[in-house]
Amino acid sequence: MPKISESQAWWRGYQNETEGLRLYPGTCDKSCSDRPQRRGYRSGGACNIIMDAAPTATGPIKEAERRITRVPLVLNRRNFSWLTERISGVVEQPAPRWWWVAFTITASAATFGLFCIGYQISTGVGTWGNQIPVGWAWDITNFVFWIGIGHDLAPVPNNWAIWQNFRSALMWDVFAVSTYFTVSVLFWYTGLVPDLATLRDRATTKVRKFLFGVFACGWRGSNRNWRHYEMAYLLLAGLSTPLVLSVHSVVSFDFATTLVPTWHTTIFPPYFVAGAIFGGFAMVLTLLLPCRAMFKLQDVITPQHIDKMAKIILLTGSFVGYAYTMEFFLAWYSGNSYERFAFWNRVFGPYWWYWWFGMLFCNCLSPQLFWFRWCRYxxxxxxxxxxxxxxxxxxxxxxxxxxxxxxxxxxSSWRIYHPTWVDIWTYIGTLGIFTSLFLLFVRFLPMIAMSEVKTAVPEADPHYTTPPGIQSVSPGGKERTR
Amino acid sequence: MMKTPFGHTVYAMGAEYPSAAALYEAAKRVRDAGFRRWDVYSPFPIHGMDEAMGLGKSWLSGWVLFGGVSGLLTAALVEFGPSWGLYRLDVHGKPWNFWTVPAFFPIMFELTVLFGAFASFFAWLGMNGLPRWYHPMFNWERFSRVTNDGFFLAIEARDPRFTETGVRELLEQTGGQHITIVHED
Known part of the structure; x- marks a missing residue:
């Protein structure tokens, strides 16, 4: 029998154990045995039980146990301090070269984007390609696009410096978007505090100690604090969830309350909400997958997580496809000739390829690949x-x-919209700003909530008893006595 | 006020435990011994620890309810006040009587959530006494592991049942390691 590393042995045992769960091959091998600096890890502690248990799993009780074996949320039995080291390491080690290359590109785009915004503000909206009747174009497209992904801030529409009109959809939008933004920031920061404390306790330089210290608010992991923290975090999560629905519904009201054909429709709120979750998950995967590979986080962001996200994309993508279909049906069923024409025009008019490529191929057809397990994995x-x-x-x-x-x-007033260079570069600039901020976040703050992931490790359960022959894995090969 | 032989004020006696499970069992013992001023420290919230420490539900939710209700009332005030008399705004021929109420729902909802979220955040800080950048526990060198993989328990000196020998014995019995006195300063 060829000599295999412990992790490989564990991996094979694991695959036998959870047959049918075809996690993609090589995940574990790449993450735990290829690189010399990590050779010392005892990454395969679990092989003992699993390899031993497999041949005896014949009786009905063993069979039942095998069936309810869940895929662990943290692979390879990584322990608490491994999680701390690996996730904090991303922030503490010098930036890898690819990070500098990526940041140079995105920061240049961001700078040019900011220049375009400045140019547009100083010169006027005439720098955009918007011309009546196309009064809303890339500006609002980008707004809705970024709202769909995360957050943004809208200008306050004011009725000539008099009392606000609270019955206007634009006013609702301001409240919805700024509430969404504010609550997201509070939620994000609350979740970050225990991890900032981790970075504070690991900091080696004075500047880091001071900054992480200030923002960690003196967090000390006390259970009397955790008690309120958990309630606050639960309630913030609960409050944020309906906000996702409200913000996109309200954005859709901006359109739905007008009389423009294809805008004036009651299907918009659920349609926009599904689209936003759909687009949001896709953007999260776009950022997550490269980070997971670059920072070797395969044991924390597991194939199971990606599988579940793919299923959400399939689900919401199908909602979106259904909404597109229903729009066409309603245009026909309404008998309104403008509405019918507008939808006919969407498919065969001047923007035909946007529809065939963007809506049909990208949004409706491509997620259908996720019906197949091998595609999700x-x-x-x-x-x-x-x-x-x-x-x-x-x-x-x-x-x-x-x-x-x-x-x-x-x-007689028909006109095709052509973006100007300002439009194009503002859009590229927003992409640059977004990715630059993301890259900075990854470098300066923990990208994975360590304190939360630690609760997913089996040892976090207060009723956990160590099975014989199991040792959890510490960085540097040190085994902790349990 | 207890002093060490070197003249430091004693804050507490602390012990380190090897695992979450050990800390959980120790917490139950300390609770049953009748201590009031004590706490456990862990890198993550341990499920069931509130019961093991004899703590009830966190009533932070009460503050959030208060925040949510005040948000709803604020929205109602800024919307109904002008519309029903103070400053009637005639835009697009939209009504300002009873039938305008549904148009106010989105902002009522948003402010309810916004104020609720602020209440949640500030109640969390307030009820925990944070931010508090100095704490005696930080004087204990081993304690920096609490945000990594350390599990600690500390019984404060101001607890009426605190005696140096008694507490040390209890911590030893529950499997505590590195038992030590934690200084106030």
Missing amino acids: NILVVFFVAMCVNAGMWFERFIIIAGGLARDFLP
Whole structure:
């Protein structure tokens, strides 16, 4: 028998144990045995029980036990301090070269984008390609696109410096978006505090000690603190969830309360919510998959997580496909000739390829690959679909916004929208700002909530008893006595 | 006020435990011994620890309810106040009577959530006495592992049942390691 590393032995045993769960091959091998600096890890503690248990798993009780064996949330029996080391290491070690290359590109795009925004503000909106009847174009498309992904802030529409009109959809939008943003920041920071304390306790330089110290608020992991923390975190999560629904519903009201064909429809709120979750998950995967590979986080972000996200994309992508179909049906069923024309125009008009490529191929067809297990477990396929969805959701917003306007009620006023260089570079700039901020986040703050992941380790259970022959894995090969 | 032979004020006696399970069992013993001023420290929240320490439900939720209700009332005030008399805004011929109420729902909802979230955040800080950048536990060198993989228990000197020998014995019996006096300063 060829000599195999312990981790490989564990991995094979694990695969036998959870037959049918075809996690993609090589995940474990790449993450735990290839690199010399990590040779010392005892990564395969679990092989003992699993290898021993497999041949005896014949009786009905053993069979039942085998069936309820769940895929662990943290693979390879990584222990608490491994999680701390690996996740904090991303922040503490010098930035890898690829990070500098990526950051140079995104920061340049961001700088040019900021220049375009400055130029547009100082010169006027005439720098955009918006022309009546297409009064809303890339500006609003980008707004909805980024709202769908995360958060953004809208200008306050004010009725000539008098009391606000609280019955206007634009006003609702301001409240919805700023609430969404504020609650997201509070939720994010609350979750970050225990991990900032981890970085504070590991900090070696004065500046780091001071900054992490200040923002960690003196967190000391006391259970009297955890008690309130958990309640606060639970309630913030509960409050954020309906906000996802409300913010996208309200954004859709901006359109639905007008009379423009293809905008004036009651299907918009659920349609936009599904689209936003769809696009949001795709963007998360777009960022997560490269980070997972670059920072060797395969044991924490497991194939199981990616599989579940792929299923959400399949589900919401199907919602979106259904909404597209229903729009066409309603356009026909309404008997309204403008509505019928607008949808005919969407498929065969000047923006035909946006529809065929963006809406049909990217949004409706590509997620259907996730019906197949091997697609959900193949990183390249998942990444390809996520990129398709990112592009498709942008095209969808554009075709909804500009497609309806460019061919409105009066043929004499029809006009095709052409973006100017300011439009194009502002959009590229927003992508640059977003990715630059993300890269900075990854470098300066823990990208995975360590204190939360630790609760998913079996030893976190207060009723956990160590099975004989098991040792958890510490960094540097040190075994902890239990 | 207890002093060490070197003149430091004693804050507590602390012990380290090898695992979450050991800490959980120790917490139950300390609770049953009748101590009031004590705490356990862990890198993550341990499920069931509140019961093991004899703590009830966190009533932080009460603050969140208060925040949510005040958000709802604030929204109602800024919307209904002007519309029903103070400053009637005639835009797009939209009504300002009873039938305008549904148009106010989105902002009522948003402010309810916003104020609730702020209440949750500030109640969390307030009820925990945070931010508090100095704490005697930080004087204990081993304690820096608490945010990594250390599990600690400390019984404070101001607890009426605190005696140096009694507490040390209890911590030893529950399997505590590295038992030590933690200084106030």
